[in-house]
Amino acid sequence: MTTQSIKRSRIYKDIDLSFGVNAFSKDLNSKLDVNAVKQSMKSLMLTQRGERPFHPEIGSSIYHLLFEPMTPGQEMSLKAIIEDVLRTFEPRCLLEEVSVRPNFDLDQYEIKIFFHVVGVNEPQELAVALKRLR
Numbered sequence: 001m002t003t004q005s006i007k008r009s010r011i012y013k014d015i016d017l018s019f020g021v022n023a024f025s026k027d028l029n030s031k032l033d034v035n036a037v038k039q040s041m042k043s044l045m046l047t048q049r050g051e052r053p054f055h056p057e058i059g060s061s062i063y064h065l066l067f068e069p070m071t072p073g074q075e076m077s078l079k080a081i082i083e084d085v086l087r088t089f090e091p092r093c094l095l096e097e098v099s100v101r102p103n104f105d106l107d108q109y110e111i112k113i114f115f116h117v118v119g120v121n122e123p124q125e126l127a128v129a130l131k132r133l134r
Helices: 033-046 062-066 074-089
Strands: 013-015 030-032 093-103 108-117 123-130
Touching: 013 033, 030 033, 033 062, 033 074, 033 093, 033 108, 033 123, 062 074, 074 093, 074 108
Parallel strands: none
Antiparallel strands: 013 030, 093 108, 108 123
16 A cells, blocks of 8 residues: 555645745645645744634733743743643643753743644654744
């Protein structure tokens, strides 16, 4: 059986937030399956509560933590916030583990999220560096 003959039960499709245009069809590019879920996860983490019109409950308080002084132990708060927002608002993602490592030299947090996408058998990883903008 080839990979092309395997039919998935679900296909996820979202608009690519870089808003690139397909040269042939002149449509906006799209993200598919795992890439669509990864884009959504990152978007949820970086969205502040109240930022989305008509859905003020969507988002997280990560933004506020980034402007606090980096202290040992703060990564636990960040981890809890990430787990909460992803479990609450991204049903396509089945979280396995969230790893938060502070990088005091670069003044940023290095986030690694290990998860499964519903309908996809392979484990996935999303790496994000969170740094405040000045």
